[in-house]
Every structure is written in C-alpha cells, then in structure tokens.
Amino acid sequence: MGSEVVKAVEAAEDTELVAGIDSADERDKVLGADVVVDFTHPDVVMDNLRWLVDHGIHAVVGTSGFDEGKLAEVRGLLDARPGPNVLIAPNFGIAAVLMMNFAAKAAPYFESAEIVELHHPKKADAPSGTAYRTAELIGAARAEAGLAPAPDATTSELPGARGAQVAGVRVHALRITGMIAHQEVVFGTHGETLTIRHDSMNRESFMPGVLLGVRRVASLPDRLTVGLESLLGL
Numbered sequence: 335m336g337s338e339v340v341k342a343v344e345a346a347e348d349t350e351l352v353a354g355i356d357s358a359d360e361r362d363k364v365l366g367a368d369v370v371v372d373f374t375h376p377d378v379v380m381d382n383l384r385w386l387v388d389h390g391i392h393a394v395v396g397t398s399g400f401d402e403g404k405l406a407e408v409r410g411l412l413d414a415r416p417g418p419n420v421l422i423a424p425n426f427g428i429a430a431v432l433m434m435n436f437a438a439k440a441a442p443y444f445e446s447a448e449i450v451e452l453h454h455p456k457k458a459d460a461p462s463g464t465a466y467r468t469a470e471l472i473g474a475a476r477a478e479a480g481l482a483p484a485p486d487a488t489t490s491e492l493p494g495a496r497g498a499q500v501a502g503v504r505v506h507a508l509r510i511t512g513m514i515a516h517q518e519v520v521f522g523t524h525g526e527t528l529t530i531r532h533d534s535m536n537r538e539s540f541m542p543g544v545l546l547g548v549r550r551v552a553s554l555p556d557r558l559t560v561g562l563e564s565l566l567g568l
C-alpha cells in the first residue's frame with residue numbers, strides 16, 4: 335500500500351511527495367510534510383500516530399486494527415495536543431464504503447446477518463478492519479431497531495466454526511492466495527436473502543479514497559474522523 339500511495343501522490347497534480355519510509359527509516363524524513371499517510375502494521379501504528387500528533391502533522395491512516403480502545407487512545411493524544419487532525423478509514427475503497435453504508439441500511443430488515451471477509455494470505459489481522467467496522471454498523475442498526483439476536487441453534491461447535499462475534503454479528507475470515515480484499519454481507523429473513531458483495535481487484539483501487547483523505551484531512555470539522563463516509567456526503 336505504501337508504494338501505491340507514493341505513486342498516487344506523485345501522479346496527482348495538487349500533491350507533492352516529501353518522503354516514503356519503511357520500518358528501517360528515520361521518521362524525521364517526513365518532517366516538513368503537511369500530511370502523513372500510514373499503511374504499516376496494527377502493532378506500530380499507535381506509536382507512529384503519537385509521533386505525528388506530537389510533531390503537529392495531520393495523519394491519514396489506513397492501517398487496520400482500530401477498536402474502540404485504540405480510538406479512545408487516539409482521542410486522548412489529540413486532546414493533549416492542539417492542531418493536527420487524524421482520519422482513520424478502515425477501507426479507502428469508495429465501493430467498500432458504499433457496501434458498508436448499504437449493509438447498515440439493510441440491517442434493520444433482516445433476522446440474520448453474517449459477514450464473510452476474504453483476503454490475501456499475507457494479511458496480519460483477522461477479522462479485517464472493514465469486516466470489524468461493518469459488524470459494528472450492523473450491530474448498532476440492529477440494536478436501534480430492537481432486533482433480537484440472530485437465530486442460531488448451534489449447541490456443538492468446533493472452536494471457530496461459527497466465526498468471531500463482533501457487536502453480535504458473526505464474522506468469518508478466509509485467507510486465499512490470489513485474492514486481494516473482498517467481503518460479503520449476507521442477510522436473511524423468511525423466504526428471502528440479500529447478499530451485498532464488494533471486491534477490490536488491485537491496490538490502486540484504494541488510491542482515490544486516500545487522495546481524498548490527504549486533500550481534506552486538515553479541514554475536517556473533528557480532530558478525529560473515522561471512515562470516509564462524511565467526506566463522501568454519506
């Protein structure tokens with residue numbers, strides 16, 4: 335993702351690349367940049383963010399693994415240092431953002447909802463940040479609609495067979511050679527099912543969303559913005 339961002343920033347007419355860095359590089363190389371884009375690893379992203387906020391640099395973050403606990407930590411960092419904004423997007427694909435939005439809209443109408451995410455086998459985290467966020471959105475929509483837990487008669491189960499539970503929604507993670515990033519949200523009610531599927535065919539697909547974030551992060555109304563939805567008017 336880092337290499338794609340470098341290409342996209344260099345190709346765009348209104349952005350200029352200051353530096354692209356890997357784990358072995360000094361962070362000081364990015365000093366002077368207005369915005370830093372972080373696609374690294376869930377284990378190191380908080381440390382990078384702490385450094386960026388301390389140095390007053392706006393951050394656009396694609397790295398996955400942001401649960402409520404980590405987001406609260408980011409809010410704490412921002413409260414302690416006026417100035418920079420942080421945009422964290424579980425998925426920069428515009429179609430992926432729409433898929434999450436459509437899933438949240440559909441959720442109140444279905445008794446059952448489960449998520450299947452499919453990724454390349456080099457992915458470090460499971461479930462994906464996108465699946466996690468989709469489950470949270472569906473869970474919140476179900477709760478607001480007063481839905482009961484989805485029916486499930488399972489009494490005997492190999493651990494993991496029914497996936498992980500996020501906000502009461504089952505999430506199943508597949509790691510398949512040849513795939514990039516894909517997700518199906520499967521809804522069901524009596525006599526009808528609805529499947530919403532999103533596919534990222536390549537890593538370039540995330541770049542329009544990343545550039546949108548880079549252009550807008552400094553002027554966002556909140557210090558911390560989660561998701562691209564508000565930037566897309568959703």
Ligand SMILES: NC(=O)C1=CN([C@@H]2O[C@H](COP(=O)(O)OP(=O)(O)OC[C@H]3O[C@@H](n4cnc5c(N)ncnc54)[C@H](OP(=O)(O)O)[C@@H]3O)[C@@H](O)[C@H]2O)C=CC1
Pocket residue numbers: 335336355356357358373374375376378382395396397398399423424425426427540
């Ligand atoms: N939000 C979105 O739309 C998307 C999010 N992602 C997420 O982005 C993250 C990265 O994915 P991907 O690019 O595939 O992963 P890769 O493993 O291919 O790349 C990670 C990069 O981060 C670098 N890195 C690791 N630690 C640091 C550090 N402390 N400082 C600077 N650089 C560091 C690595 O450098 P080195 O090579 O030296 O180890 C490597 O270049 C994942 O969490 C993934 O889930 C991915 C795609 C889309």
Ligand SMILES: O=C(O)C1=N[C@H](C(=O)O)C[C@H](O)C1
Pocket residue numbers: 398424425426453457458461462463464465514515516
């Ligand atoms: O690691 C990936 O590849 C991706 N990670 C993000 C996630 O965890 O949701 C976004 C996209 O699915 C690609």
